[in-house]
Structures are given as C-alpha cells and as structure tokens.
Amino acid sequence: MLPVSLAAAGAVAGAAYLNARFSLGEDLRWLRITGSTMYKLSRATRTDKINAFYVLEGHALEKKSADRAFIIFGGKSYSYAET
Numbered sequence: 001m002l003p004v005s006l007a008a009a010g011a012v013a014g015a016a017y018l019n020a021r022f023s024l025g026e027d028l029r030w031l032r033i034t035g036s037t038m039y040k041l042s043r044a045t046r047t048d049k050i051n052a053f054y055v056l057e058g059h060a061l062e063k064k065s066a067d068r069a070f071i072i073f074g075g076k077s078y079s080y081a082e083t
Contacts, residue, residue, distance in 0.1 A: 056080065 017047050044050045059065045059080040066081040
C-alpha cells in the first residue's frame with residue numbers, strides 16, 4: 001500500500017501533466033468567464049436593461065469606480081460620476 005504523501009505527490013504531478021498537456025486551466029478559465037458573461041447578459045435581458053447606458057450608470061453609482069477616470073480628452077480627465 002502507498003503512503004498518503006506519495007499518493008498525493010503523484011496526484012499533483014499527474015494533474016500538472018494533464019494541465020500542461022491539454023491546457024485544462026485555460027479551458028476552465030474560459031468557461032468561468034463565459035458563464036459569468038452569459039449570466040450577466042441573461043439578467044440584463046430579464047430586467048430589460050440590455051444597453052450600454054446601464055453598464056455606465058452602474059459604474060457611476062458604484063463607490064469603487066465612481067471616481068475612476070472614464071474619459072481623458074483635451075488634457076482633462078472625467079470620471080464615471082461626472083459624465
């Protein structure tokens with residue numbers, strides 16, 4: 001019978017090999033991003049807010065992004081909240 005530490009090391013090495021061989025990490029990342037996007041699109045469609053205006057409005061109303069630069073024009077910067 002194999003010691004647990006040896007079995008765990010073999011499992012980690014096997015997982016690393018499969019990830020390198022088949023790019024499973026990239027596939028999982030792509031699926032997570034696609035799933036998140038589809039969920040947001042579905043929610044926007046259900047609430048009848050499928051327009052770029054609502055995305056910008058969300059950034060302007062969110063405290064974390066309201067003061068970030070949105071447009072830089074003519075040497076002047078405008079935040080999400082200002083536009």
